[in-house]
Amino acid sequence: MLFRRVESRGLAHYSYIVGDRNQAAVIDPRRDCDVYVQMALEEGLRITHILETHRNEDYAIGSAELASRTGAVVFHSAHDDLPYAYGEPVSDGQAIQIGRLEIAALHTPGHTPGHMSYVLHDADGAPWMVFTGDALFAGEVGRTDFLGAENLDKMTGLLYESLFHKILPLGDGVIVCPAHGAGSVCGSGIADRFWTTVGLERKHNPRLQHTQKEEFVRNVGRILPQAPYFKMIEKLNVEGAPLLGGLPAVQPLSAQEFAARAEDAWVVDVRDLLSFGAAHVPGSIALWEVELPTYAGWFLTYDKPILLVSESHRIERVTRYLIRMGFDRLSGFLANEMRAWHGAGLESRSIDTVTVQGLCHRLDAEQELSILDVRSAEEVEGSPIPGALHIHIREIPARMSEVPTDRPVYIFCGTGVRSMIVASLLRRAGWTNATVVLGGLAGWNSVSCPMPLD
Missing domain, CATH: 3.40.250.10 (Rhodanese-like domain)
Structure with a gap:
């Protein structure tokens, strides 16, 4: 049997691959999906199923990309009233067989109306793991504000029912596999616990101490900030993000080429912030690599291409960060950084x-x-x-x-x-x-x- 968690840093996104005999399923894959293909190949497995817990808001899901590379069938919730352009619906209670393993769909609305969790059963048919998506995290529960303030109490009430009547009854020993870790915008108080269980959350999760529905709704439902890029991500995750066919290769540009393109582009400088302060391309935004996934969606828009100022060894990682957020128009990076810019006699700015x-x-x-x-x-x-x-x-x-x-x-x-x-x-x-x-x-x-x- 194969079970691995894949962490996508920056967005604090967790995805999972589960396999047995010659089959494998991936839950909530990221868009740069080479990691799952490689894992399956190393274990002699074929990815046959892709399971989505919900339509995500904070990252472009890689289901369509992974399906195009593997031929796997994508499943998303039949309980969402969304016009998905790809995949097949899965209903509450529906069982999916992966070799000798059975994964059962569990409708857990609250974060979204159609939110689905997936329960992995052991050989005796007992619950072993539950992939909770954005319903339950370590130390936190999912946001319930995406349908607006007018639906906040209703969605929070649905989440209460999902948690207390569907997930917690699975048993204290069941391993909880959420879609996010600490630092995600999908929960303001996610704990930095590498692994957790239903029993740990029942005892230590502060949200789950509100055991009465009315109390839970009153204390848990809250309106949180929504980054501007969420709207585009919601669209991509219904239509299917454009297929990449692999990680895009961002081309190095000379200073003159870079300057010619900079007028109609976002110039994003991912170097350390003191280097940016000392000298940077006029009009550029300081988004240090570590902070890029946190703030890119607040300040960048999709109507312009992106030019990068970065050391060459950072480019692949930065590319992954950006495509996960749907920023595909990567027009190039400044080769040799500010040394090349100054060597060409071009004007720079400082902070x-x-x-x-x-x-x-x-x-x-x-x-x-x-x-x-x-x-x-x-x-x-x-x-x-x-x-x-x-x-x-x-x-x-x-x-x-x-x-x-x-x-x-x-x-x-x-x-x-x-x-x-x-x-x-x-x-x-x-x-x-x-x-x-x-x-x-x-x-x-x-x-x-x-x-x-x-």
């Missing part, structure tokens, strides 16, 4: 930075300035900066006009990472007065400085 000690001196001198705090509301509540303008990083494009242009603006976040991203967005929009506070609030708290005045 002003200041240490917390340097900012203290400016505050002591009573220089007129503004503090822009781009942390989350929860972070600000726990450690506020008096007098600061608070705009969460995700809200910057919509609220940029609130940022002053007539005085220096010092940008704070927790450590300085998000501040550099925001500074790049402001600089791209024409602001020339933004300065990143290196070390952010962590640095601020390590020294004795006067706080800005109200």
